[in-house]
Amino acid sequence: MNAPRWLTDTEQRAWRAHLALHKLLMHRLDRELQEFELSLNDYEILVNLSESPERRMRMSDLADATIQSRSRLSHQISRMEAKGLVVREDCRDDRRGTFAVLTQQGWETIQRVAPHHVASVREHFVDRLTDDQLDELDAAYTPIVEHLKKLR
Amino acid sequence: MNAPRWLTDTEQRAWRAHLALHKLLMHRLDRELQEFELSLNDYEILVNLSESPERRMRMSDLADATIQSRSRLSHQISRMEAKGLVVREDCRDDRRGTFAVLTQQGWETIQRVAPHHVASVREHFVDRLTDDQLDELDAAYTPIVEHLKKLR
Secondary structure (H helix, E strand, O other): OOOOOOOOHHHHHHHHHHHHHHHHHHHHHHHHHOOOOOHHHHHHHHHHHOHHHHHHHEHHHHHOOOOOHHHHHHHHHHHHHHOOOOEEEEOOOOOEEEEEEEEEEHHHHHHHOOOOOOOHHHHHHHOOHHHHHHHHHHHHHHHHHHHHHHHO | OOOOOOOHHHHHHHHHHHHHHHHHHHHHHHHHHHOOOHHHHHHHHHHHOOOOOHHHEEEEHHHHHOOOOOOHHHHHHHHHHOOEEEEEEEEOOOOOOEEEEEEEHHHHHHHHHHHHHHHHHHHHOOOOOOOHHHHHHHHHHHHHHHHHHHHH
């Protein structure tokens, strides 16, 4: 291996700011969702299902959409089934497997919690950035997202 | 509660770009560390200890530094002890508890792996941003980090 190219001060500051921001923000959003007996992981599943046709997704697609392993998602869905937020359904006509389906209670939960969650996201992130900063963030990160998606 | 202020398109794009970037990047960095039989969580602990005086930290400080619960850190440290990377040490003179201490093997591991990890961080993140973008990222995120730290 060639001599390591250690990060410069500018690079180090940006990289550490990204990491710290993310961890602290997720911790905060998770805590504010606890009031509604949801975790941030629960919320993400509810959003994905609520935005899908018939409020259902194939488990493998839901694992892809939430960027986690099939086995981790399976545990997550089991916990949410126990809470009455989702149910699993097997599709007879489709051997590609099981679906996760939002229940009526899951739908009512996301309707009720979403206004509070968006207020949290505003208070601790979005409203602290100018429109220019938001545009720059999108312009900086979206090409990297595309790069990383190709590697999966 | 007042009428929800849903995110605008600009806000939504930036927020989703941040979330997608983070998940995909962590997934990638974690995968590239697997070659060295480390997880990203292991790596973060090794970095923190290797940068501390005498390569040791009080468990409570290490939990703060890595922004996780004391109980989750405890499991993490147990796994790393089993791999010979760290040891726990009780401090007789200090009732504030246990320290995590980097072993010689842990020190050699971080020395060996760091050049590869920094190359990954460059390839999938830092080298894909201009110096201006890195400065903007730091300027945007650091004040939010300060805000969130105050809430902990």
